Amino acid sequence: MKRVRDWREDPKVKFGFLAPAIIYLLALLIFPAAFNIYSSLHRWYMGGGEPVFIGAANYLRLFSDSRFINGLSFTLRFVVTAVLLEIVLGLLLALSLNILNRGKRLIMTFLLLPLIMAPIAVGYMWRIIYHADYGLVPAVSKLFGIPRLYVLSDPRLSFWGMVVIDVWQWTPFVLLVLYAALVSLPRDPLEAALVDGASPIQRFRYVTLPLLTPIILIVLFLRLVEAFKVFDIIYITTGGGALTESLSLYIYLVGLKQFDIGYGGAAAWIFFLIVLMIVTVMMIRLRRYMGL
Amino acid sequence: MSKNSGLTRLEAVLAVLFIIALIAAGVGWTRPAPAAETVTQTVKETVTVAGETVTVTAAEKTVTQTVTAPGTTVTETVTVGAGEKPKITILTSAPLSRYVRFYEKDAERVLGIEVEVVEVPYGEMFEKISTDIITGANRFDLFLGPGDFIGTLASQGWIMNLDEFMTTYPFLEDYLPWIREKVMKWAGSYYALDFDGDAHTIFYRKDIWTNPEYRQKFKEEYGYEMPSPPKTIDELIDVACFFNGWDWDGDGEINYGIGLSAKRGAQSAWTIIDFAAQYAVKPGPPSKYTGVLYFDPETMEPLVNTPGWIEGFKKFKEILECGPPGITDFDVSDVRARFMAGELAIGLDWTDSGPLSIAPDSKVKGKVAWAKIPGAPRYWDREKGQWVEEYNQIGILNFGGWVWYVMKSVEEKPYKDLVFIYLIFMTTPDKAAEMAVAHGETGVNIFRFSHLYERIPDYWIEQGWDPESAANYSAVINELYNSPYVLTDIRIPGFERYWDALDLATANVATGVWTPEQAAEELYKAWKQITEELGVEEQLKWYRQDLGLPT
Numbered sequence: 001m002k003r004v005r006d007w008r009e010d011p012k013v014k015f016g017f018l019a020p021a022i023i024y025l026l027a028l029l030i031f032p033a034a035f036n037i038y039s040s041l042h043r044w045y046m047g048g049g050e051p052v053f054i055g056a057a058n059y060l061r062l063f064s065d066s067r068f069i070n071g072l073s074f075t076l077r078f079v080v081t082a083v084l085l086e087i088v089l090g091l092l093l094a095l096s097l098n099i100l101n102r103g104k105r106l107i108m109t110f111l112l113l114p115l116i117m118a119p120i121a122v123g124y125m126w127r128i129i130y131h132a133d134y135g136l137v138p139a140v141s142k143l144f145g146i147p148r149l150y151v152l153s154d155p156r157l158s159f160w161g162m163v164v165i166d167v168w169q170w171t172p173f174v175l176l177v178l179y180a181a182l183v184s185l186p187r188d189p190l191e192a193a194l195v196d197g198a199s200p201i202q203r204f205r206y207v208t209l210p211l212l213t214p215i216i217l218i219v220l221f222l223r224l225v226e227a228f229k230v231f232d233i234i235y236i237t238t239g240g241g242a243l244t245e246s247l248s249l250y251i252y253l254v255g256l257k258q259f260d261i262g263y264g265g266a267a268a269w270i271f272f273l274i275v276l277m278i279v280t281v282m283m284i285r286l287r288r289y290m291g292l
Numbered sequence: 293m294s295k296n297s298g299l300t301r302l303e304a305v306l307a308v309l310f311i312i313a314l315i316a317a318g319v320g321w322t323r324p325a326p327a328a329e330t331v332t333q334t335v336k337e338t339v340t341v342a343g344e345t346v347t348v349t350a351a352e353k354t355v356t357q358t359v360t361a362p363g364t365t366v367t368e369t370v371t372v373g374a375g376e377k378p379k380i381t382i383l384t385s386a387p388l389s390r391y392v393r394f395y396e397k398d399a400e401r402v403l404g405i406e407v408e409v410v411e412v413p414y415g416e417m418f419e420k421i422s423t424d425i426i427t428g429a430n431r432f433d434l435f436l437g438p439g440d441f442i443g444t445l446a447s448q449g450w451i452m453n454l455d456e457f458m459t460t461y462p463f464l465e466d467y468l469p470w471i472r473e474k475v476m477k478w479a480g481s482y483y484a485l486d487f488d489g490d491a492h493t494i495f496y497r498k499d500i501w502t503n504p505e506y507r508q509k510f511k512e513e514y515g516y517e518m519p520s521p522p523k524t525i526d527e528l529i530d531v532a533c534f535f536n537g538w539d540w541d542g543d544g545e546i547n548y549g550i551g552l553s554a555k556r557g558a559q560s561a562w563t564i565i566d567f568a569a570q571y572a573v574k575p576g577p578p579s580k581y582t583g584v585l586y587f588d589p590e591t592m593e594p595l596v597n598t599p600g601w602i603e604g605f606k607k608f609k610e611i612l613e614c615g616p617p618g619i620t621d622f623d624v625s626d627v628r629a630r631f632m633a634g635e636l637a638i639g640l641d642w643t644d645s646g647p648l649s650i651a652p653d654s655k656v657k658g659k660v661a662w663a664k665i666p667g668a669p670r671y672w673d674r675e676k677g678q679w680v681e682e683y684n685q686i687g688i689l690n691f692g693g694w695v696w697y698v699m700k701s702v703e704e705k706p707y708k709d710l711v712f713i714y715l716i717f718m719t720t721p722d723k724a725a726e727m728a729v730a731h732g733e734t735g736v737n738i739f740r741f742s743h744l745y746e747r748i749p750d751y752w753i754e755q756g757w758d759p760e761s762a763a764n765y766s767a768v769i770n771e772l773y774n775s776p777y778v779l780t781d782i783r784i785p786g787f788e789r790y791w792d793a794l795d796l797a798t799a800n801v802a803t804g805v806w807t808p809e810q811a812a813e814e815l816y817k818a819w820k821q822i823t824e825e826l827g828v829e830e831q832l833k834w835y836r837q838d839l840g841l842p843t
Contacts, residue, residue: 132618
């Protein structure tokens with residue numbers, strides 16, 4: 001008896017269903033990425049004639065470009081500092097909320113407000129808070145009798161100014177995820193530890209923290225990826241002045257303001273590879289930890 | 293059934309609202325655009341708009357514009373097919389977009405055209421126009437943009453040469469000389485039609501300047517009469533510092549000396565050239581040793597590490613000590629807002645300060661005097677390699693102004709002539725005066741003889757100016773545009789890159805990241821690298837063309 005072939009097994013049908021996703025990937029990911037590689041190998045200044053092939057010259061130039069190196073340095077310091085603070089503060093807040101009996105919803109609502117604000121709005125708000133003359137920060141510093149703090153124009157303070165904004169906006173995200181994880185932790189190990197006479201610190205150190213670690217690593221991963229892209233708050237507050245030019249901002253300026261398409265493309269690729277490397281290491285550790 | 297299953301009432305209401313919003317949005321998206329209006333009836337309309345007569349005969353679609361300027365009468369006629377309604381598409385940005393929109397309906401009604409204004413943020417204009425050309429979309433007919441784009445646009449052949457148009461353009465002689473000869477021209481040809489005069493001046497509070505007590509105090513402190521206006525950068529620093537940090541207007545609030553843009557990415561590059569030019573440029577027409585600020589016009593070697601530039605950086609840094617707290621974080625809007633609120637004794641900014649000073653919310657109406665950017669007591673002579681102890685005051689057309697560019701693709705468009713008629717319509721003297729004198733919010737500042745106070749005093753007074761302030765403001769601008777020599781921005785390909793490096797150096801000096809010497813050195817390296825990447829020979833050719841030197 002001749003077997004009737006199921007139409008669902010027809011490769012053409014399969015391909016037909018896959019086509020939209022493939023087209024989407026090709027158009028919005030593969031082609032732009034390939035085109036960026038092409039442009040990064042050329043001297044191509046929009047408004048300056050046709051692209052000229054220069055091999056790896058754009059990539060080599062990056063290593064002697066002080067702005068690229070400073071941008072990378074700023075970005076790495078920023079990511080490490082801000083994300084670390086966010087994780088620690090977010091965890092502390094989540095633990096505090098978890099032991100509260102009343103008012104959780106109200107406190108949570110207030111704490112989550114920064115998270116729902118657009119980064120541009122956050123930037124403008126903090127620009128006013130930091131404003132050298134009528135801002136809150138200089139006013140408070142004056143109130144306490146310490147010299148006025150010019151956060152946006154003092155290179156000694158500007159880095160921390162940016163970190164504070166990021167921590168203010170993104171700690172609630174860490175809090176939200178970790179709190180959700182905390183309330184859904186299995187009760188048995190905690191109760192067993194309690195019966196065994198473990199102190200609160202011991203319960204946290206040996207029970208809660210190990211159970212939370214996979215979630216912390218996921219949050220860490222998400223925040224790292226996001227923090228590397230820091231742009232909006234810097235663009236709005238300092239414009240990259242006072243030693244706060246992040247790599248994203250620099251790439252934007254080179255590629256889309258100065259139209260040095262080739263060099264901007266090379267910088268973007270190197271930046272992408274650095275982030276990819278860090279994220280890959282993170283993922284490997286996460287998988288190992290979770291036994292995957 | 294579980295208590296928590298299903299939707300709560302609130303969630304249900306929100307869901308319904310969300311669906312309604314989606315449907316409404318969908319209807320909005322899918323609703324067909326109104327059909328282009330076609331002219332089917334025979335209408336002959338004659339409109340007179342303050343000196344211009346425009347006749348539209350709609351059935352044949354003959355558009356005739358007769359413009360009468362002082363001593364000039366020009367009639368332009370263009371015929372397009374009956375029933376057609378050509379659409380002129382304009383790319384621009386705020387605040388000049390307000391000017392285009394101000395006359396949008398008039399232009400559509402009078403010329404029988406459709407005007408489409410595409411407005412993008414200032415920083416995205418170049419990207420938008422270059423993408424339009426490179427991709428071959430050629431959507432835009434006109435580009436109302438910064439005058440300093442002229443070098444890039446003209447050198448790439450992206451805009452039309454307007455020499456032929458200017459032979460019949462009725463208002464050419466009305467333009468102030470340097471607007472006509474520098475801002476509108478590149479490599480000896482017209483490529484732009486200006487609609488704005490942009491240059492920096494200082495403006496200061498004449499009411500406190502004339503206070504005898506303050507004058508006496510200043511003399512005691514500095515050993516000379518309070519200069520009115522300051523003639524040199526040093527005098528400017530002295531008066532700024534004198535008025536800094538005390539309540540000189542008796543309102544119980546501390547006042548400050550000077551405000552200027554110093555923030556990164558906030559137009560501080562235009563501020564630093566005010567200072568550097570006075571010390572670094574030997575006056576004279578453009579040549580190897582005179583009349584140039586940025587590059588050696590024979591070698592394309594950056595001049596930014598010369599002693600003149602370093603002195604400019606030093607003076608810039610020095611004057612920041614005589615401003616409000618956080619002046620290093622000032623952008624243009626801070627300067628304007630703080631001066632107009634009566635907090636500053638001096639401002640250094642574009643000539644927008646004029647109309648803003650008479651705005652309804654201004655606290656300094658009738659209390660302001662204007663002056664050209666002060667000069668320097670000496671300048672660096674590169675030829676001799678030494679300082680020359682001579683007073684030096686260099687005029688600069690910072691930014692140049694907003695100009696109309698006609699895109700090259702218009703040459704192939706059937707309504708090409710109508711584009712030029714539209715340009716004439718939009719640049720008639722009455723419109724220009726209305727924008728420049730009465731509508732400061734458009735960012736248009738005076739740029740023609742016919743705008744000057746001495747020509748139309750009643751109009752200035754009607755707008756709220758007092759005669760003394762109007763005469764002073766108008767005269768300072770007129771004097772600048774009639775100076776023997778003036779400098780412009782860098783108007784060659786790569787302008788944005790050179791300017792960004794200058795902006796960074798300036799902001800880094802302001803915030804103390806770099807010393808003036810370091811800034812000069814870093815800027816030199818950056819400019820040198822940009823030039824080498826873009827090709828020294830090529831850049832030199834464009835630079836010389838921009839300066840009007842033989843190539």
